[in-house]
Amino acid sequence: MWSIAKRELQALFLSPLAWSILAVVQVILGLVFAVRVSMFLEPDFQAQLSQVANPPGITSLIAGHVYVWASIVFMLVTPLLTMRVVSEERRNKTLALLISAPVSMTQIILGKYLALLIFFGIMASLISLMPLSLLVGGALDMGQLFSGFLGLLLLTAAFVAIGLYISTLTAHPTVAAISTFGSLLLLWMIDWAGGSEEQSGLLGYLSLTNHYQMFLKGLLSSSDAFYYLLLISLFLILSIQRLDADRI
Numbered sequence: 001m002w003s004i005a006k007r008e009l010q011a012l013f014l015s016p017l018a019w020s021i022l023a024v025v026q027v028i029l030g031l032v033f034a035v036r037v038s039m040f041l042e043p044d045f046q047a048q049l050s051q052v053a054n055p056p057g058i059t060s061l062i063a064g065h066v067y068v069w070a071s072i073v074f075m076l077v078t079p080l081l082t083m084r085v086v087s088e089e090r091r092n093k094t095l096a097l098l099i100s101a102p103v104s105m106t107q108i109i110l111g112k113y114l115a116l117l118i119f120f121g122i123m124a125s126l127i128s129l130m131p132l133s134l135l136v137g138g139a140l141d142m143g144q145l146f147s148g149f150l151g152l153l154l155l156t157a158a159f160v161a162i163g164l165y166i167s168t169l170t171a172h173p174t175v176a177a178i179s180t181f182g183s184l185l186l187l188w189m190i191d192w193a194g195g196s197e198e199q200s201g202l203l204g205y206l207s208l209t210n211h212y213q214m215f216l217k218g219l220l221s222s223s224d225a226f227y228y229l230l231l232i233s234l235f236l237i238l239s240i241q242r243l244d245a246d247r248i
Helices: 002-014 016-041 044-051 057-084 087-091 097-101 104-136 142-167 173-193 196-204 210-218 224-247
Strands: none
Touching: 002 016, 002 044, 016 044, 016 104, 057 087, 057 104, 057 142, 057 173, 057 210, 087 173, 097 104, 104 142, 104 224, 142 173, 142 210, 142 224, 173 196, 173 210, 210 224
């Protein structure tokens, strides 16, 4: 598993796509961070905060805002990175060689999944350096900051698991990317379709964003973490079964 992860990670960093994504994500979120800090320092904004009985702190207003945008950007770039993981192997006729190697399907899937998680973990860590820089001139709620970072990692891990599974279904990376984006967007906004109170409760639980919002507020809930772990496990198991079907 570790050998596969290392190979995938090396291939990822040798491709211009990965470096382009790293650069673009940092520029976009750096701009979001700079604009938010500038807005926070404006006298009018400070005057509005002074009128609020229990105003939100700098962690919620700046770090939380950056993490919200990070989740949106990660949803957009995940299909670009997961689309080639298995579908490109299938298209290049190298999947049969990989399947025939003396490794289990579980090791193959987990190795590829781990490589993508490491890459996204690097991006998330670089993003977290932005709000951490505020410690130079102010104080942060480190518990809330850690909660937001953990929520972003769990949300991204779910993104990657879904994208990896969809990549096992087709030999066309473009189809995999479009299908992954559509699936993630559906789970992102599924609670908007809730009609009755019962439907709203069910669809709200299935929504990726509702659970993420709790982490951004600094509320570490086992039920929210369990939701992401269940979603990740489900799609990893489906990916393993899909490769097992190819071996048969």
